[in-house]
Amino acid sequence: MxxxxxxxxxxxxxxxxxxxxxxxTPIQRKTARRSVAGSAIGNAIEWFDYxxxxxxxxxxxxxxxxxxxxxxGALALILTFATFAVSFLVRPLGGIVLGPLGDRIGRxxxxxxxxxxxxxxxxxxxxxxxxxxxxxxAPILLILLRMLQGFSAGGxxxxxxxxxxxxxxxxxxxxxxxxxxxxxxxxxxxxxILCTTLAFIVGDDGMLxxxxxxxxxLTLPLGLVALWMRRHxxxxxxxxxxxxxxxxKQSAIGALVSLLKNYPMQVLKLFGFVILINVAFYLVLxxxxxxxxxxxxxxxxxSTFSLVVIQLLMMAVIVPFGALSDRIGRKPQLIAASIGFTxxxxxxxxxxxxxxxxxxxxxxxxxxxxxxxxxxxxxxxxPALFPTAVRYSGFAIGYNISxxxxxxxxxxxxxxxxxxxxxxxIPGFYLAGAGLIGLISVLTFxxxxxxxxxxxxxxxxxxxxxxxxxxxLVGKVNR
Numbered sequence: 521m522x523x524x525x526x527x528x529x530x531x532x533x534x535x536x537x538x539x540x541x542x543x544x545t546p547i548q549r550k551t552a553r554r555s556v557a558g559s560a561i562g563n564a565i566e567w568f569d570y571x572x573x574x575x576x577x578x579x580x581x582x583x584x585x586x587x588x589x590x591x592x593g594a595l596a597l598i599l600t601f602a603t604f605a606v607s608f609l610v611r612p613l614g615g616i617v618l619g620p621l622g623d624r625i626g627r628x629x630x631x632x633x634x635x636x637x638x639x640x641x642x643x644x645x646x647x648x649x650x651x652x653x654x655x656x657x658a659p660i661l662l663i664l665l666r667m668l669q670g671f672s673a674g675g676x677x678x679x680x681x682x683x684x685x686x687x688x689x690x691x692x693x694x695x696x697x698x699x700x701x702x703x704x705x706x707x708x709x710x711x712x713i714l715c716t717t718l719a720f721i722v723g724d725d726g727m728l729x730x731x732x733x734x735x736x737x738l739t740l741p742l743g744l745v746a747l748w749m750r751r752h753x754x755x756x757x758x759x760x761x762x763x764x765x766x767x768x769k770q771s772a773i774g775a776l777v778s779l780l781k782n783y784p785m786q787v788l789k790l791f792g793f794v795i796l797i798n799v800a801f802y803l804v805l806x807x808x809x810x811x812x813x814x815x816x817x818x819x820x821x822x823s824t825f826s827l828v829v830i831q832l833l834m835m836a837v838i839v840p841f842g843a844l845s846d847r848i849g850r851k852p853q854l855i856a857a858s859i860g861f862t863x864x865x866x867x868x869x870x871x872x873x874x875x876x877x878x879x880x881x882x883x884x885x886x887x888x889x890x891x892x893x894x895x896x897x898x899x900x901x902x903p904a905l906f907p908t909a910v911r912y913s914g915f916a917i918g919y920n921i922s923x924x925x926x927x928x929x930x931x932x933x934x935x936x937x938x939x940x941x942x943x944x945x946i947p948g949f950y951l952a953g954a955g956l957i958g959l960i961s962v963l964t965f966x967x968x969x970x971x972x973x974x975x976x977x978x979x980x981x982x983x984x985x986x987x988x989x990x991x992x993l994v995g996k997v998n999r
Contacts, residue, residue, distance in 0.1 A: 608928020614674020639743025698842025796958025798927025861955025
């Protein structure tokens with residue numbers, strides 16, 4: 521097999537045009553905006569759901585995992601975060617089922633299903649009785665609902681990122697993709713602001729008496745809005761063109777087999793980089809409030825204030841960073857962020873530990889800067905690792921297996937490690953290790969800024985032919 525064949529999984533394909541037209545028609549602009557909005561709102565709801573669980577973990581631990589008067593504290597918190605991790609352990613199953621299905625029947629249909637399931641399962645958590653009311657049935661029901669959330673989320677983020685990227689202009693995919701991650705931060709920030717405000721108004725006693733339910737229940741009306749938006753979206757030309765190609769179409773299982781047979785290295789590259797994405801995201805934006813309250817003895821409201829400030833600043837710069845990746849390329853930005861986490865994570869956590877509010881915000885700001893550099897580009901970078909026919913499968917499976925192992929377990933692993941070692945710098949070392957793994961993965965990526973996603977060629981694998989034909993590519997010098 522030639523090198524060209526190996527880069528495309530052994531499939532012959534006519535090379536797609538490098539980019540779509542920069543100047544879109546009014547209808548194309550409207551379609552692109554609707555696609556981005558429909559993808560982003562679902563993503564915002566997903567991260568709102570995960571965020572509120574993280575911010576309410578202190579109350580969840582007392583309501584569902586304090587099995588006796590003498591049991592609680594660190595053990596209850598570890599069980600709470602272990603339940604948080606359960607949903608991540610189910611996500612690969614969702615990716616294995618929903619990813620190939622999205623390649624087979626279309627992205628839009630799967631995205632409608634995922635938003636329904638995520639919204640219903642999250643709202644149902646807000647209706648659960650506590651352990652004092654129904655005993656062990658309470659944590660069991662909580663775990664089952666978290667598993668349903670995880671299965672749905674296994675197809676949600678990958679589908680949203682792919683749907684957006686296939687609708688966006690090739691030369692502005694970083695810009696458009698950053699709005700999807702803007703939705704991620706908006707959902708996480710909304711969760712932080714709502715939970716912090718509630719805790720401030722009603723206090724810890726009020727939250728335990730029932731106000732903890734409100735954030736979960738709000739997911740239902742939000743989900744209805746997202747469902748209405750997604751039902752009116754259409755498939756991308758990229759997917760439609762591929763679906764109309766002659767030949768027998770693969771089943772969902774066939775697409776999965778094709779992915780693992782022809783593109784194992786692409787899955788492995790994505791897997792390694794997603795370790796950094798998830799460890800950084802969940803430690804910085806989900807676990808940090810609990811870390812601050814347990815290591816610095818801050819109240820729930822105090823421990824989330826600094827984080828809310830950082831999230832709002834990240835929202836302000838995420839779109840410019842996404843647009844920057846269209847001009848300079850994805851790799852330089854991702855390499856810089858990976859090095860940043862590797863070198864500066866421990867010093868940043870040391871700043872957070874000083875107890876000074878200014879130093880705390882500075883430490884969180886360092887981590888937030890590197891995080892926003894990464895997440896501003898991931899929804900434009902990761903879909904471009906795969907050709908169209910297996911794009912949803914590859915993204916969903918690689919992303920969710922990595923997330924299950926390293927993302928969902930990050931909070932409980934750090935809680936346990938701190939409890940066992942007494943070393944409060946554990947999150948810094950954890951982030952530094954993830955940064956090194958992410959850096960190694962990014963160095964193996966092909967530059968895909970400005971490259972077309974059409975056809976069954978891995979974007980960026982045909983750069984030498986493009987340059988030889990006289991085309992200008994981001995990150996390439998014509999000779």
